[in-house]
Amino acid sequence: MKLDLKIQPLSSWITAKAQPLLIAGPCSAETEDQLVATAHLLAATGKVTALRAGIWKPRTRPGEFEGIGSIGLEWLKRAKAETGLPTAVEVATAKHVEEALKAGVDILWVGARSTANPFTVQEIADALKGSDVPVMVKNPVNPDISLWIGALERINNAGITKLAAIHRGFSSYEKTAFRNEPMWDLAINLKTHAPELPIICDPSHISGNRELIPYVSQKALDMDMQGLMIESHIDPSVAWTDAKQQVTPSALSELIDRLTLRQPEVVNTQVKDALAELRNKIDKIDDLVIQKLAERMKIVEQIGNYKKDNGITILQVNRWDEILQKRSNYGKALNLHADFTEKLLELIHSESIRKQTEIMNAGQGEAPVQEQLTHS
Incomplete structure (x- = not known):
């Protein structure tokens, strides 16, 4: 059954100067210098569409670094002013939405933990009413396509038509090479329900380590996904969160150069x-x-x-x-x-x-x- 989503084409709200569409930046905004320096290096590649950074970090256990908080929004504003890159952050509460919009963040995304909770999604949706900000929704932690669809519908019902999904893989009891199992069939299923819905892939969270990111990125593009979200840090070895799955801006540039872009439509x-x-x-x-x-x-x-x-x-x-x-x-x-x-x-x-x-x-x-x- 096709979903009745009112969606604007991706090209109408985000301009990719290069292909593929690429949202990149550190897993977490740690310091102002770290974020701004990373942003400059990413912008210099000429391949990055938007700058991402974790400001509020939902962690599995207390005591871990849970994000720098609202001050990081000011760092993002500076990075945008100096590089011209649009900015993107994850929001998990109504307060996050209000602060991000007030700071002029260009793109918001709903994280996997939030997508799994309809109460949280509805709170975010209510806070978004009256705004025109683009919103991307990650798949839920567990392989439940109904939760993913429900989250997209709630955001869309709030009047958000600049909408996209992010495929970041699913938790699994089985230990494999991936941090989160890709389960590509679920992303395909979502595309079948909503052919007009843009889906971008998050190879960093699927892979869990930088060595697998090229493989997952190519697979995503071959599956006709509209872009990639990849975590990039000026020095991943000292990153405060998810160090193993982040790449340097120069390594990211080389990775993108090695990808093969194929056309979804046959011309010949x-x-x-x-x-x-x-x-x-x-x-x-x-x-x-x-x-x-x-x-x-x-x-x-x-x-x-x-x-x-x-x-x-x-x-x-x-x-x-x-x-x-x-x-x-x-x-x-x-x-x-x-x-x-x-x-x-x-x-x-x-x-x-x-x-x-x-x-x-x-x-x-x-x-x-x-x-x-x-x-x-």
Whole structure:
């Protein structure tokens, strides 16, 4: 279902002198000299669209550096006056909004922790009423697209039409190379709901270390995201917060130079025709896949009825292990990625369990709407 958001195009409220659109600056404004010096170096690259800096820092535990506070807004004003760069800060309360607007901050963003709390988002939205400031909304900490959408709707309902989303990854119990799992499919899902909504990527928070930032940045651009937000510090080794994921302005400039920009639209007629032919083949195969899945589910229903009539349990662990092993090996032989094959099989199996549960419970009251069994 498409979202009914009233949004102005990104190009109408932020001008990128270079591509890609790049919002950069230190994780935290630490001292006036640090912020202003970093801003000058970023401006000198000719690649930065706007200067970001954390003024109020929501920390996981008390006692950690929680931002320099309102005085940092004055430092931002100086940095803007000397470099000409528009400024951007995170806001988490109505007071933050009021102070940022009074200080002439050009762009506000709502952080991941705030997005996860509708009460906080509504407080911010109420404080924004009557203003015309651009607002960007980061995805919530946990992979919940409804919270992300809800936050965007609340801000939009407050009259903010200069609106964008920031993809910064999601928390996960599984420890991987990333600080926050990208879960690109959720960002794609949001884009499907709101095609007109600009989405920019925050590779710094997805990566958690500077070595991964180039990879995540290129991936984001290849996914047709409209820009990047990357943390940059004059000397990351002494940064007060998130030192590992910040890069120097010169390193940022080199990183941007190495990125490949690709066009979302096909211009070449020959290429367009070739793609159309290949996509037509995919459409036909997709139709067959859906048809075969439907046939499979008909057989699943027959099995469910047989199990019900003969008092057999729905879940047959040995059978599931056999399917998983055989099909995974088959998929591997056909050059399908093991993770993809396993996820596909689990999805099909989950639907099979749901159908059989429905048959077993027929006439015994309604089963839960979304009963799912997971298997390790």
